[in-house]
Amino acid sequence: MAVYILRRLLLAIPTFFGCTLVVFVIVQLAPGGPLEEELRALKMGGGGEGAVVSQTAGSVTQLPQDVVDAMKEFYGFDEPLWKRYPIWLGIYPRKVDRFVVQPGVPRNIGEGKKIVVKQTGTQLIITDAETNQTVSGWSVRFYKNDKGEDKIQIYKEKFSGILTLDFGKSHKYNEPVLNLIKSRLPVSIQFGIISLILTYTFCVYLGIQKAIKHGSPFDFASSAIVFVGYSIPGWALGAVMLVALGGGSGIGWFPLGGFQGPDYDQLTFLSKIGDRIYYFVLPTIAYCIAAFATTTILMKNSLLENLSQDYIRTAFAKGLKERRVIWVHAMRNSIIPLAANFGSIIGIFLASNYLIERVFNIQGIGKLSFEALLSRDYSILFTFTVLTTIVSLLGALISDMILATVDPRIRFK
Known part of the structure; x- marks a missing residue:
């Protein structure tokens, strides 16, 4: 088994890079990214100091080229596309602490330090403005901006990316993406795990009972309920339950939304469990309804098929109890079919559902990623891509291991 797991993990590596590369390139090439949105906002807002306003009716502010260059550097669009992906991974150095300089003119780099770039022919030397000694750790380059102007830039190089657990900074929330994920992911994981356990436990048992009592009134009645549930989206059922069972105009048995009560931190341990159950009931039902029908019918049909096999008739002929x-x-x-489908179910539950989180006002990973999509917050989008890819790959591995365990025809070879 260890060799099989190792092979699957090695196969998951190129799969991971392939999935993230496709998403990265598509998002980078899509129009209307964060750079365009930010530049449009600056133009419509006046552009700040140094902006030039055209007198032509209906025109917008023309931003200084330095502002445009700074925005491109901030979002990483100053690099060619083939470099952006390895930079994002963290296997290619990214330029940090960048300053545009002029030869012979001292440049403040922060913390009261100034450096001077001296040009000798085509060679550039970076020295300390006070001691005149050569400064190490800095690189210098010539480049042309969008207007074709020659510029000199000094910078440092740093390896940072998803492989170093540096997921960047959200431009919408103005804080590291890792902090946002840490605060939202546990919420979605709790809902996902609880929904997964309840779905498999209840649906497997119901499917078995439907197969045993096939053609009975119980089978017909439960089938009607199953297909009605299948036809109702989870978010729509959640909205109906909030109106009927939530506070306000409803009965008021459950809260109108949220993840926990406002006084949760002051509660005792047992009271915290009760509070979570109180807030989890309606969202969990909405989460489970999506896989409720398919899992139940899959279990029923699979069991019915096996009950008609010769080895089952032989077992009954030998006098074994039903x-x-x-x-x-x-x-x-x-x-076996449920085991094969287990990996995809894990991905669906743990990736969360934006619409359900929106209806119940749950601050989960699904809501965060959808809002990032609308605001073109690439750092969050790419991080969500990484998480969903890893969860899907692990789900497929777990599914294969369960399948090999329950199916004697499959061996880890």
Whole structure:
């Protein structure tokens, strides 16, 4: 098994890079990115000091080229596309602490330090403005801006990216993306794990009962409920439950939304558990409804198919009790389709659902990622891509391991 897991993990590496590369390139090439939005806002807002306003009716402010260059550097669009992906990964150095300088003119680099770039022919030397000694750790380059003007820039190089757990900074929230993920991800994980456990526990049992009582009134009645649930989106069911069972115009059995009560931190341990259950009931039902019908019908049809096989008839002919035949002989082969589907179910639940989180006002990862998509917050979008890719790959690995465990025809070779 160890060799099999190692092979799958090695296969997951190129899969991970392939998925993230495709998303990265598509997002980078898509029009209307954060740079365009920011430049448009600055132009419509006046552009700040140094802006030139045209007198032509209907025109907008023309921003100084230095402002445009600074914005491109901030969002990383000053680098060619082929460099952006390895920079984002952290395997290619990114330029930090960048300053535009003029030869022979002291430049303040912060903390009361000044440096001077001296030009000797085509060679540039960086020295301390006070001691005149050569300064190490800095690089210098010539470049042309969008207007074709020659510029000299000094900078430092740093390896930082997702492989170093540096996910960047959100331009919308103005804080590191990792902090945002840490505050939102536990919420979505709790809902996802609880919904996953409840869905499989309840749907597997219901599917077994429907297969055993196939054609009975119970089977027809439960099928009607299952298909009604299948036809209702989780977010729509959540909205209906809030109106009917939530506070305000409803019965008031459950809260109108949120993840926990306002006084949660002051509660005792048992009271905290009760508070979570109180807030989790309606959202969990909305989460589970999406996979409720498919899992139940899959379990029922799989068990019905196995109950018609010759080895089951042989077991009954030998005098084995019905419970033993179903739970020992038929169930092992019947849960194979569920095991194969387990990985995708994990991805669906843990990736969260924006619409459900929006309805219940839950500050989860799904809501965060959707808002990042609307605001073109690339740092959050790419981080969400990394998380969903990793969860999907791990889900596929877990699914294969469960499948090999329950199916004797599959071996770890």
